[in-house]
Amino acid sequence: MKTVVQKYGGTSVGSIERIQAVADRVSTLRATGAAVVTVVSAMSGETNRLIGLAKELAPQPTLREMDVLLSTGEQVSASLLAVALNHRGVRARSFLGHQIRIDTDSCFGRARIRNIDVAGLRKSLDAGEVAVVAGFQGVDPEANITTLGRGGSDTSAVAVAAALQADSCEILTDVDGVYTTDPRICPEARKLDRISYDEMLELASLGAKVLQIRSVEAAKRFDVPVCVRTSFSDEPGTWVVREEEGMEDVVVSGVALDRDQAKITVRGVPDKPGLASKLLGPMASAGIVVDMIIQNASEAGDTDMTFTVPQADYERALPMLEAVAQEIGAGGVTADANVVKVSVVGLGMRSHAGVAARMFDVLATEGINIQMISTSEIKISVVLEAKYGELAVRVLHRALVEEAL
Amino acid sequence: MKTVVQKYGGTSVGSIERIQAVADRVSTLRATGAAVVTVVSAMSGETNRLIGLAKELAPQPTLREMDVLLSTGEQVSASLLAVALNHRGVRARSFLGHQIRIDTDSCFGRARIRNIDVAGLRKSLDAGEVAVVAGFQGVDPEANITTLGRGGSDTSAVAVAAALQADSCEILTDVDGVYTTDPRICPEARKLDRISYDEMLELASLGAKVLQIRSVEAAKRFDVPVCVRTSFSDEPGTWVVREEEGMEDVVVSGVALDRDQAKITVRGVPDKPGLASKLLGPMASAGIVVDMIIQNASEAGDTDMTFTVPQADYERALPMLEAVAQEIGAGGVTADANVVKVSVVGLGMRSHAGVAARMFDVLATEGINIQMISTSEIKISVVLEAKYGELAVRVLHRALVEEAL
Numbered sequence: 057m058k059t060v061v062q063k064y065g066g067t068s069v070g071s072i073e074r075i076q077a078v079a080d081r082v083s084t085l086r087a088t089g090a091a092v093v094t095v096v097s098a099m100s101g102e103t104n105r106l107i108g109l110a111k112e113l114a115p116q117p118t119l120r121e122m123d124v125l126l127s128t129g130e131q132v133s134a135s136l137l138a139v140a141l142n143h144r145g146v147r148a149r150s151f152l153g154h155q156i157r158i159d160t161d162s163c164f165g166r167a168r169i170r171n172i173d174v175a176g177l178r179k180s181l182d183a184g185e186v187a188v189v190a191g192f193q194g195v196d197p198e199a200n201i202t203t204l205g206r207g208g209s210d211t212s213a214v215a216v217a218a219a220l221q222a223d224s225c226e227i228l229t230d231v232d233g234v235y236t237t238d239p240r241i242c243p244e245a246r247k248l249d250r251i252s253y254d255e256m257l258e259l260a261s262l263g264a265k266v267l268q269i270r271s272v273e274a275a276k277r278f279d280v281p282v283c284v285r286t287s288f289s290d291e292p293g294t295w296v297v298r299e300e301e302g303m304e305d306v307v308v309s310g311v312a313l314d315r316d317q318a319k320i321t322v323r324g325v326p327d328k329p330g331l332a333s334k335l336l337g338p339m340a341s342a343g344i345v346v347d348m349i350i351q352n353a354s355e356a357g358d359t360d361m362t363f364t365v366p367q368a369d370y371e372r373a374l375p376m377l378e379a380v381a382q383e384i385g386a387g388g389v390t391a392d393a394n395v396v397k398v399s400v401v402g403l404g405m406r407s408h409a410g411v412a413a414r415m416f417d418v419l420a421t422e423g424i425n426i427q428m429i430s431t432s433e434i435k436i437s438v439v440l441e442a443k444y445g446e447l448a449v450r451v452l453h454r455a456l457v458e459e460a461l
Numbered sequence: 462m463k464t465v466v467q468k469y470g471g472t473s474v475g476s477i478e479r480i481q482a483v484a485d486r487v488s489t490l491r492a493t494g495a496a497v498v499t500v501v502s503a504m505s506g507e508t509n510r511l512i513g514l515a516k517e518l519a520p521q522p523t524l525r526e527m528d529v530l531l532s533t534g535e536q537v538s539a540s541l542l543a544v545a546l547n548h549r550g551v552r553a554r555s556f557l558g559h560q561i562r563i564d565t566d567s568c569f570g571r572a573r574i575r576n577i578d579v580a581g582l583r584k585s586l587d588a589g590e591v592a593v594v595a596g597f598q599g600v601d602p603e604a605n606i607t608t609l610g611r612g613g614s615d616t617s618a619v620a621v622a623a624a625l626q627a628d629s630c631e632i633l634t635d636v637d638g639v640y641t642t643d644p645r646i647c648p649e650a651r652k653l654d655r656i657s658y659d660e661m662l663e664l665a666s667l668g669a670k671v672l673q674i675r676s677v678e679a680a681k682r683f684d685v686p687v688c689v690r691t692s693f694s695d696e697p698g699t700w701v702v703r704e705e706e707g708m709e710d711v712v713v714s715g716v717a718l719d720r721d722q723a724k725i726t727v728r729g730v731p732d733k734p735g736l737a738s739k740l741l742g743p744m745a746s747a748g749i750v751v752d753m754i755i756q757n758a759s760e761a762g763d764t765d766m767t768f769t770v771p772q773a774d775y776e777r778a779l780p781m782l783e784a785v786a787q788e789i790g791a792g793g794v795t796a797d798a799n800v801v802k803v804s805v806v807g808l809g810m811r812s813h814a815g816v817a818a819r820m821f822d823v824l825a826t827e828g829i830n831i832q833m834i835s836t837s838e839i840k841i842s843v844v845l846e847a848k849y850g851e852l853a854v855r856v857l858h859r860a861l862v863e864e865a866l
Contacts, residue, residue: 072517079518106537112477113484113541114548121547124555125540128533132511135529136518142526143519150529154559155604176604199560199581 059091059222063213066100067230068287079140091181095191095213098129119164123203130190138188148186153193160194160202167202172219207268214271218278228287233294237311252299258401258435307404308456314397318370321362324387338376344369348430396445399437464496464627468618471505472635473692484545496586500596500618503534524569528608535595543593553591558598565599572607577624612673619676623683633692638699642716657704663806663840712809713861719802723775726767729792743781749774801850804842
């Protein structure tokens with residue numbers, strides 16, 4: 057008997073009509089004889105409504121209590137879907153984080169799953185029931201309710217699929233798969249049939265918000281084949297899978313645009329050990345995620361350090377860096393929020409030389425100046441002036457994806 | 462250190478503003494040094510909203526899933542109140558049914574509490590926290606979520622108070638206490654300072670919807686002093702307590718009107734053993750609660766049996782009784798939904814003879830015909846034509862409560 061885990065996002069269960077449609081879809085799958093686990097998000101809008109209530113009471117609500125509050129969203133959709141399935145004669149049972157149970161650490165609001173005890177789930181599946189799991193939630197060692205962070209239901213689904221050794225994990229959402237780039241920017245964008253975990257990880261971290269990055273990490277670690285597809289039709293979607301032979305033949309799988317970037321440069325940093333950590337330390341303590349870090353020592357014995365941070369953290373980061381710059385005797389701080397990051401990702405880069413050269417060549421031809429460069433084994437990212445972002449995506453997609461076909 | 466359990470009903474936590482007011486009130490109590498447990502209901506309207514969603518999916522939603530769904534209402538108000546308290550610098554922690562834990566049987570929708578393990582609650586109180594308990598919910602031996610039925614938060618509060626051996630249990634609601642009768646019917650109605658558990662039980666079962674009847678039973682069993690008071694002011698309210706010396710001096714504590722009655726008579730029932738249970742059996746199976754039962758054997762060897770049932774069950778009960786009547790060869794069935802029940806309740810009836818006589822006399826003086834009579838040790842109930850209900854309450858209140866003072 058095949059075991060399938062399906063995750064339905066907030067839009068897919070966003071109304072009574074949508075829940076009916078999901079129940080129909082699950083019924084059809086169950087009728088094939090498959091053992092079915094559905095993981096559901098909160099109805100779209102519900103999480104924000106609950107956050108709004110709490111914020112009216114306290115600008116910074118207690119994290120533990122926020123998790124108690126927000127977990128109700130998934131509890132409501134799980135029970136409603138179970139009601140809809142039972143009404144169709146498809147026996148179903150809802151499971152909450154503490155019932156499965158999904159053990160996590162105690163980091164409220166962004167907990168990590170440590171272990172899943174699927175004995176209860178398996179018993180339910182063996183009895184022929186559809187198990188409807190409230191996504192996004194777990195329970196810590198003291199029985200406190202925890203949540204896994206925005207998009208955490210993807211991670212719930214992959215983790216449950218791994219624990220059950222399910223045959224596949226389908227992420228049903230409002231997009232129909234993973235594209236070579238954003239179709240709204242580049243009409244030639246093509247839906248991928250398959251993509252490797254590593255490529256998906258790079259794309260997820262580059263602003264292609266199809267899957268929560270942790271869910272891809274979990275899928276890779278436990279070797280769970282994940283299919284991203286739409287819940288609004290029967291389109292096949294994109295499989296995110298282990299690297300297979302032939303995958304490297306495609307040099308570039310995708311081109312991603314990340315507008316959520318701001319650049320900060322500390323000039324004339326004295327070239328002494330420990331100063332980099334002195335610059336980065338305060339930002340780390342403040343929870344600011346620094347993305348790219350570039351350092352270039354000059355012959356004069358000092359160095360310029362450039363960072364990128366999310367737009368939302370830009371105004372908090374700037375005074376921190378200015379204070380540290382003064383303290384360590386650096387030359388000064390310059391900043392620019394008017395930038396974007398464009399990245400090309402592909403397993404083929406490992407074996408095909410010259411992708412970087414071709415990329416820079418294409419950008420130069422268009423007169424686009426590159427401000428920063430950062431590379432990994434399967435990715436090249438460049439920071440550009442914001443106005444060139446969409447143009448860069450289009451010309452890189454043409455040169456590296458379309459013409460390489 | 463005094464331990465106080467306070468229960469806030471749906472109206473008391475019905476909006477962000479009301480939750481703020483409750484948080485202020487709890488803060489003030491906590492500042493006196495008392496250990497405070499607050500039990501909260503769902504925000505008013507929320508339970509009905511959730512039931513509405515489920516009914517759109519299925520006319521008869523799965524009972525187990527309804528409890529998963531409805532328990533979110535109390536989960537939301539508990540976490541929000543904890544957020545509001547923490548924001549005031551009053552440390553608070555929410556507790557759900559499975560966290561406390563409140564063990565119940567598996568009767569979804571109307572579960573009964575079997576045991577409460579208050580170790581976690583006590584630890585929280587000892588640490589100086591306000592424990593905010595989600596009312597209405599528990600957990601069965603298989604870790605399924607259960608609910609205690611409408612008004613179940615009162616029972617949660619009394620049960621938690623009993624388990625903690627709390628000094629008192631305050632039920633904060635939108636009425637300011639227990640009255641000698643409904644002030645809307647009789648302006649001379651007076652708020653009682655104290656009333657015994659037994660009197661409150663009779664009044665609760667007679668339609669004075671101040672406290673859930675099970676909560677009064679629990680308070681009596683565990684000897685928990687309960688105070689009913691309004692959350693909108695500092696009025697002292699009514700204490701529901703163990704019977705004390707002097708309580709019998711007040712002959713009649715209250716006069717209650719129950720409009721939710723319908724009368725059904727089966728005429729000419731053959732006077733044979735077992736026929737009463739044959740008549741009542743089908744209604745019990747259908748979950749119809751029969752209130753008054755009166756049987757009068759005639760000399761002719763047959764008998765008339767008269768029942769009262771809630772108005773909502775009247776149309777279901779009638780065909781059942783007609784079928785049984787035919788089967789057992791009874792004379793026929795007559796029914797009347799146009800009736801009310803008026804009751805007088807008081808510990809003093811045990812020692813003061815003549816209350817019944819005075820009651821019937823007062824009604825006769827007003828030309829009110831009595832259709833049925835039923836008595837208990839501390840209560841006399843009569844069934845009357847509906848139009849006489851309010852008049853009967855007023856004249857009985859004057860004769861038995863006001864003039865007896």
